[in-house]
Amino acid sequence: xxxxxxxxxxxxxxxxxxxxxxxKPVLSVALYVAPPxxxxxxxxxxxxxxxxxxxxxxxxxxxxxxxxxxxGDAVEPASPPH
Amino acid sequence: xxxxxxxxxxxxxxxxxxxxSVPLLDLLRALKPAPNTQAIAAREGxxxxxLQTGTAGAKPQPGDQVTALVALGSLDGKLRPSQWIIRxxxxxxPRADSQQAGATDLIMYTNVGETFKFHSxxxxxxxxxxxxxxxxxxxxLPIKARSLAILVNTDFLNLDLTRTAKALAMLHDxxxxxxxxxxxxx
Numbered sequence: 001x002x003x004x005x006x007x008x009x010x011x012x013x014x015x016x017x018x019x020x021x022x023x024k025p026v027l028s029v030a031l032y033v034a035p036p037x038x039x040x041x042x043x044x045x046x047x048x049x050x051x052x053x054x055x056x057x058x059x060x061x062x063x064x065x066x067x068x069x070x071x072g073d074a075v076e077p078a079s080p081p082h
Numbered sequence: 083x084x085x086x087x088x089x090x091x092x093x094x095x096x097x098x099x100x101x102x103s104v105p106l107l108d109l110l111r112a113l114k115p116a117p118n119t120q121a122i123a124a125r126e127g128x129x130x131x132x133l134q135t136g137t138a139g140a141k142p143q144p145g146d147q148v149t150a151l152v153a154l155g156s157l158d159g160k161l162r163p164s165q166w167i168i169r170x171x172x173x174x175x176p177r178a179d180s181q182q183a184g185a186t187d188l189i190m191y192t193n194v195g196e197t198f199k200f201h202s203x204x205x206x207x208x209x210x211x212x213x214x215x216x217x218x219x220x221x222x223l224p225i226k227a228r229s230l231a232i233l234v235n236t237d238f239l240n241l242d243l244t245r246t247a248k249a250l251a252m253l254h255d256x257x258x259x260x261x262x263x264x265x266x267x268x
Contacts, residue, residue: 039134067148068135
């Protein structure tokens with residue numbers, strides 16, 4: 001599938017689960033996961049997290065991976081498009 | 083005192099991200115760094131573009147890094163909260179001699195004489211945070227990145243949650259299967 005909005009492709013899966021306490025949902029978490037190939041291995045392949053309260057889903061704490069780069073002799077991230 | 087608490091359940095809406103009607107993917111795509119967040123991040127040496135997915139078979143190496151944006155979002159896109167930038171950077175990979183501090187071996191013996199050894203390594207990483215950056219902050223906001231060295235178990239890094247997602251999606255799609263749940267006891 002298209003990866004984000006930059007035209008790249010790659011497998012991306014959505015893993016959605018609820019955290020319940022005493023059988024009542026208190027937190028919904030969505031993990032956006034890709035294969036943990038370097039350099040994404042440093043985040044275990046997690047490229048996004050969204051967490052929200054099931055009672056108030058309008059506000060969401062979001063973590064979105066914006067950049068990744070391999071180390072060693074690999075090239076640094078390219079210049080942003082203009 | 084021991085007590086049983088249902089910690090979580092796997093929702094049946096476990097889908098390939100491309101096919102889901104849940105707006106969460108759009109929400110994630112819509113989250114972008116504010117203009118001055120980009121300026122401050124660039125000033126502090128954080129790259130906020132070019133997410134490289136890597137290739138199968140690539141080996142981890144020092145310097146591998148992922149930079150992410152953390153913020154409070156809203157489904158209507160009207161919220162303009164403070165933002166954080168975090169960067170995880172591998173400092174060193176586990177040594178091959180398995181003598182690294184913190185490395186452990188789980189050794190299991192069978193009653194037919196076989197021995198199974200499960201090695202667990204630690205990777206040294208650098209966690210940097212930059213923020214909070216108010217959405218309407220000025221580009222010359224005097225804010226510096228904070229850095230912390232952490233140890234991360236490589237078992238977690240190699241977990242490959244996509245396999246979990248694929249397996250659960252197959253279970254979910256199989257006929258006659260409603261939801262899947264699990265319980266943890268503590």
